[in-house]
Amino acid sequence: MALARTWSVALFGVDGLVVEIEADIGGGRPRTQIVGLPDASLNEAKERVRAAIRNSGEEWPTELVTLALSPAALPKGGSSYDLALACAVLTAGGRVPPDRLPGTAMIGELALDGRLRAVRGVLPGLLAARRAGLGRAIVPTSTLAEAALVTDLDVKGADHLHDVLVWLRGDRDALHDPSPDRTPPHQEIPDLSDVVGQTEARWALEVAAAGGHHLLLTGPPGTGKTMLAERLPGLLPPLTTEQSLEVTAIRSIAGTLTQESPLITVAPFVAPHHTTSISGLIGGGTGLAKPGVISQAHHGVLFMDEACEFGARHLESLRTAVEQGEIRLARRDGVCRYPAAFQLVLATNTCPCAPPREVDCTCSPHTRRRYLGRLSGPLLDRVDLRVRMRPVTALSAADRITPESSATVRARVIRARAKAATRWRPHGWLTNAQAPGPFLRREFALPRQATALLDRGLSTGAVTARGADRCLRVAWTLSDLADLDHPEADHVATALEFRDRRAA
Known part of the structure; x- marks a missing residue:
């Protein structure tokens, strides 16, 4: 498969907007390009994603990789798109099936070894994903308690890119579910x-x-x-x-x-x-x-x-x-x-x-x-x-x-x-x-x-x-x-x- 789609979320203040990420492989000399008004930190994502994929036991495509973020006219930045970019590339390259990608928002920064790191704005991002009609989300496990605050959304937590790939390949137990205990701790206020x-x-x-x-x-x-x-x-x-x-x-x-x-x-x-x-x-x-x-x-x-x-x-x-x-x-x-x-x-x-x-x-x-x-x-x-x-x-x-x-x-x-x-x-x-x-x-x-x-x-x-x-x-x-x-x-x-x- 030469084309794949994933979804993530862009934040503008407290307002979020779902971003469709398309990956296309082939048609030119081997290199990677991101289009859709990415800032410097997002442009650097291709290096992080490449290293994370390689260190997770997967292969990076040896052809031209084009990653498009839509809506293309809106500026985008930050590292929260890393997980969605990696899954789009591997799906377009035929490494993982696309069956579970539709309707799934992916948020998280990738370390070079494939670990998922927490990012800011998970809660408003998932609220925007729910408003857009997406029914599922994958976030870093460290932000799972925050993500679970969004109702009517199937939220999963992942520690590593490898866990997400295993889940995409059919293993339903590869990701973490939110803890059922969501009682907030008591906060002491002076009397x-x-x-x-x-x-x-x-x-x-x-x-x-x-x-x-x-x-x-x-x-x-x-x-x-x-x-x-x-x-x-x-x-x-x-x-x-x-x-x-x-x-x-x-x-x-x-x-x-x-x-x-x-x-x-x-x-x-x-x-x-x-x-x-x-x-x-x-x-x-x-x-x-x-x-x-x-x-x-x-x-x-x-x-x-x-x-x-x-x-x-x-x-x-x-x-x-x-x-x-x-x-x-x-x-x-x-x-x-x-x-x-x-x-x-x-x-x-x-x-x-x-x-x-x-x-x-x-x-x-x-x-x-x-x-x-x-x-x-x-x-x-x-x-x-x-x-x-x-x-x-x-x-x-x-x-x-x-x-x-x-x-x-x-x-x-x-x-x-x-x-x-x-x-x-x-x-x-x-x-x-x-x-x-x-x-x-x-x-x-x-x-x-x-x-x-x-x-x-x-x-x-x-x-x-x-x-x-x-x-x-x-x-x-x-x-x-x-x-x-x-x-x-x-x-x-x-x-x-x-x-x-x-x-x-």
């Missing part, structure tokens, strides 16, 4: 009861968790800003199956998945350092952009500790993701889309010297304004809750009231989220933070007496139109926590008070 005092900040954290709102914590060092932010994932409900697959797919592309925990079921918590580059934050790279840390916080929490130490361009790059819930990155080989629907938590000191007591500050007023000015007005306007934290005093540390645990607060958060989801689900939203402002003002308009204070703030310029919309969202969250059908004037006032708090 909210560890935080001493800070009643107002704890309340703001609960409101943020119940409505999906963004939060700014300001105060001296050592007051518990980081501790509170780290405990926010423990207040959020578990991810749904669809959300878990989305988060896991992004982690798969980023290469941060582990074999012990192939499925992410808890809201992720990502805290980049202030020295992180812009491309590391939002994503970047040549060819096709890779996901950044904000995409890895999808359906979770992005914590920007010492926010004023980040560069202005870093902080402003968050604005699009905060508004749209995704990042689009245009590079040489195309545009990648990465989801980034996260809760933003900012924490900052009030000045560069950051003394434990504000009375000990040595910074000039100009220095303080310039420091806090790195949090621009447009960015702060998108933050729903702003809390000023005070130093923990001996009185608050010795408080006899036992702080509530994460489980207690989480129960209230889940009830409030369920109430909001019931209200917004017909419109396609799950949390109050997702409800558009114009919709809240029209279809769910509050009585004039409830919004009188907010209207006064708009007329005096104390709050912007965007800020007013966000106040309404917070008011609905407060009413959900109070188990009321509609926000009242006190809820609107509280939302406006949260918004009026200054960072300095």
Whole structure:
């Protein structure tokens, strides 16, 4: 047989596309060529594949070998096509029968001795294969737990190219089946009861968790800003199956998945350092952009500790993701889309010297304004809750009231989220933070007496139109926590008070 076909998957962001690989043997002097816009790493695949085939006890054709990847107009790169290329060449050369190739996606990098190595993006690749109608997939055994997350797809794992060839020749037991035990390991999350005092900040954290709102914590060092932010994932409900697959797919592309925990079921918590580059934050790279840390916080929490130490361009790059819930990155080989629907938590000191007591500050007023000015007005306007934290005093540390645990607060958060989801689900939203402002003002308009204070703030310029919309969202969250059908004037006032708090 001089012509054979196999299938693999190309990734463009979190979107996958099935690639048909054709192998043709004969018609020219002995050499190997790959067509279909391969990049340098894919062009090198012919050397890896040739060595892997030879070291697996098979023979490389002594004629012209042409490998075509279709769709030919789309750029392709990476080493995940190696296994499919090898099987296409051997099938075209008559070394293995083609009977099992139709409907089978093959993903994996080949070592020179024929071993199959793990590659990134197995989960989103197999989701794309399933959408394209393929019914079976072969992946490296080390990624089998990740691949098994895709239902309605017969997934097999292989350790070596030789195992795949034996399976193609009819041995059904040559490949590995997924383990039936897919229970994710328990993930420890710090408990909210560890935080001493800070009643107002704890309340703001609960409101943020119940409505999906963004939060700014300001105060001296050592007051518990980081501790509170780290405990926010423990207040959020578990991810749904669809959300878990989305988060896991992004982690798969980023290469941060582990074999012990192939499925992410808890809201992720990502805290980049202030020295992180812009491309590391939002994503970047040549060819096709890779996901950044904000995409890895999808359906979770992005914590920007010492926010004023980040560069202005870093902080402003968050604005699009905060508004749209995704990042689009245009590079040489195309545009990648990465989801980034996260809760933003900012924490900052009030000045560069950051003394434990504000009375000990040595910074000039100009220095303080310039420091806090790195949090621009447009960015702060998108933050729903702003809390000023005070130093923990001996009185608050010795408080006899036992702080509530994460489980207690989480129960209230889940009830409030369920109430909001019931209200917004017909419109396609799950949390109050997702409800558009114009919709809240029209279809769910509050009585004039409830919004009188907010209207006064708009007329005096104390709050912007965007800020007013966000106040309404917070008011609905407060009413959900109070188990009321509609926000009242006190809820609107509280939302406006949260918004009026200054960072300095």
